[in-house]
Amino acid sequence: MSLLEIDSIQKSYNGNKILRSIVLHVKTSDIVSIIGRNGSGKTTLFDVIFGSTSAEQKFVRIDGEVKKNTFEIKQGISFATQFNHFPKNLKVSKLINLFFTDDFQKKLFLDDNVIDEIIKNRVKDLSYGTLRYLQVKLYLFSDSKFCILDEPFAGLSPILINKISNFIVEQSKNKGIIISDHQFDYVMNIATRNHYLKNGVLIEIKDRNDLIKVGYIKN
Numbered sequence: 109m110s111l112l113e114i115d116s117i118q119k120s121y122n123g124n125k126i127l128r129s130i131v132l133h134v135k136t137s138d139i140v141s142i143i144g145r146n147g148s149g150k151t152t153l154f155d156v157i158f159g160s161t162s163a164e165q166k167f168v169r170i171d172g173e174v175k176k177n178t179f180e181i182k183q184g185i186s187f188a189t190q191f192n193h194f195p196k197n198l199k200v201s202k203l204i205n206l207f208f209t210d211d212f213q214k215k216l217f218l219d220d221n222v223i224d225e226i227i228k229n230r231v232k233d234l235s236y237g238t239l240r241y242l243q244v245k246l247y248l249f250s251d252s253k254f255c256i257l258d259e260p261f262a263g264l265s266p267i268l269i270n271k272i273s274n275f276i277v278e279q280s281k282n283k284g285i286i287i288s289d290h291q292f293d294y295v296m297n298i299a300t301r302n303h304y305l306k307n308g309v310l311i312e313i314k315d316r317n318d319l320i321k322v323g324y325i326k327n
């Protein structure tokens with residue numbers, strides 16, 4: 109059982125406080141959602157946690173050890189960003205080989221008809237949705253204690269969303285997962301705990317009704 113403790117995160121852009129005081133604790137088998145309106149600061153929060161964006165204040169601890177820089181954080185957290193950073197000319201088969209040190213996880217990863225169909229292609233030949241599916245699945249299956257998924261369902265058809273949802277539940281047996289996506293029904297269906305990000309703080313929410321109360325959706 110691992111524990112990720114995120115505390116006292118504060119971040120401003122041009123004097124505007126985007127994150128005021130974020131506290132979030134995630135342990136193995138948690139699927140923790142962060143829902144929020146466009147521009148509320150979800151991606152900024154993930155970038156700050158991961159260390160790709162600086163912050164006025166930040167505290168990240170994994171299993172009792174304070175993690176100060178991206179190098180240290182990368183060893184404990186895999187982060188599927190909204191963007192694809194894979195080299196365009198790389199073959200999908202090579203990309204997959206680069207990601208896995210664990211044969212068991214690799215075998216599990218490869219047991220998938222969607223991957224079968226693209227394994228001989230190059231990254232540049234994949235459609236947006238297929239590339240997104242590949243990217244999210246790679247980070248989800250990678251050998252890390254925690255995984256952050258920023259908009260994993262964006263651009264995916266319902267069948268692929270269901271597949272990714274099932275993988276999230278399966279992989280959460282061995283890792284803690286933080287997920288943010290505007291497809292809130294799919295997210296809340298699998299999350300073990302839900303949060304709403306508003307005015308720079310996280311509010312715990314229980315159900316769809318709470319999303320109406322906070323003004324994310326209409327009745």
Ligand SMILES: Nc1ncnc2c1ncn2[C@@H]1O[C@H](COP(=O)(O)OP(=O)(O)OP(=O)(O)O)[C@@H](O)[C@H]1O
Nearest residue numbers: 121122126144145146147148149150151152153290
């Ligand atoms: N590099 C930057 N410089 C200045 N302002 C920024 C920068 N990056 C983000 N912001 C601002 O910070 C706020 C939060 O942006 P962020 O991308 O974190 O929101 P989000 O909740 O992820 O939104 P979405 O749901 O649309 O992806 C926005 O007002 C955005 O304009």
